[in-house]
Amino acid sequence: MQHIRLLLLVGLLALQADAQTLDQPLGAEQFQACVQDLSQVTDSALRPLKRDDFLRIAADAHYDDRVRQSMQVAAGEPTYWWDELAATTDAQRVADGQRVIAQNADVLNRIEARFGVPKEIVVAIYGIETNYGPAGGRIPVLDAAMSLACLRPCPPDTGQPGKPATCRSRERAFAAVRLLRDNKVRRDDFVGSWAAAFGRTQFVPDTLEQVGVDFDGDGVVDVVGSDADAWASTANHLKTRGGWIAGAPVWIEVSIPPDQQAAFAGKGDSIRQQDQIKPLSAWAAQGWRGFGPNGESVPLQRAGDPEVYPFLPVGLPGPAFLVTRNFNTILRYNGAERYVMEVSLLAHKIAGGRDFWTPWPTDDPGLSRAQVKQFQQWLVDQGHADVVPDGVQGRKTRDAIAAEFEKRGLPPQRRVGQRTMAMLMSPP
Ligand SMILES: [Ca+2]
Known part of the structure; x- marks a missing residue:
């Protein structure tokens, strides 16, 4: 799911406001100069990489401008929680996950037994990342990793990998080179997203080096060709990097007592109070309540009394949660709060659960992918020939939506939900 990756880079962009602008593609000379610069610091990589090996393999790398363009889109187009969750956890994706x-x-079951991570979570990550497909994206990972590292270079005076975030791009490029050097990936398979994520659960090269598991026992960690390896590597990431707590939920939907709501009334921004973590029973004692099987208000209670803290994706009004450390664990897999909720809600539905009880603060809820496709086909029929009915409200679809709103003399809007889709598709 490319849009998921976009969220990561938004954070990266914010950190690097002082770096070069993304207005222009990198020239061939700039890219080659960057490759030479990188070759001077291969020693600073987390794992060994000889300069000659780096230069030999990097000689095959090409600058790919789709990386820069995707970074620009990521910075430019805001999206809503209710749109993203409606599409990423729609009935089709739930049914596919159950299958x-x-x-x-x-x-x-064997992966769940070994790593303690529920199979629904592992499969939900697979469903969100690649829609349960063998691969996502079409950009060679080496090209994507090198382009990212060159578009956002690590400052020369910072030897420590991982700080700032752009240095992680550099380490990612080195890891991509090492995977090729060590024949751990087949060059033809080494294709992925613009953020250099590849394989069935979209690993980036540096992460795969650290957590990859050969679960099918053929001696190779193959997250492209082997479901078992991809799923086990994902579970291993959640267990060893994030410290997954077996048996604990990711979140519990709650209602907050009216006299304690003032602290959460927001302007639509997420509120996540990690410093308020305490046992669930302490929140229950404060009057916070949960939802029963039919949406009724029930006391908060869970086996093991997990430590939890408040998370409100859009403030109040809107759904409210107490989240466990497993929320942070998924956040280490992909640093976007929305990603965590997409994965965990999809897992919840695959296991037979339902959408949140509390409605989102909108009169125009989000669409399933099937509905988006239907609407996109309608846009095509209205003459927007460059719209592709793919179920994703991307830039071309958004441009066409804006044109349709303008045609009706309505205030500009660049997305549709349940209400506005029906409104536009009915005769004026
Ligand atoms: Ca294997």
């Missing part, structure tokens, strides 16, 4: 589990029960 994946039914067809792979043995291997998924």
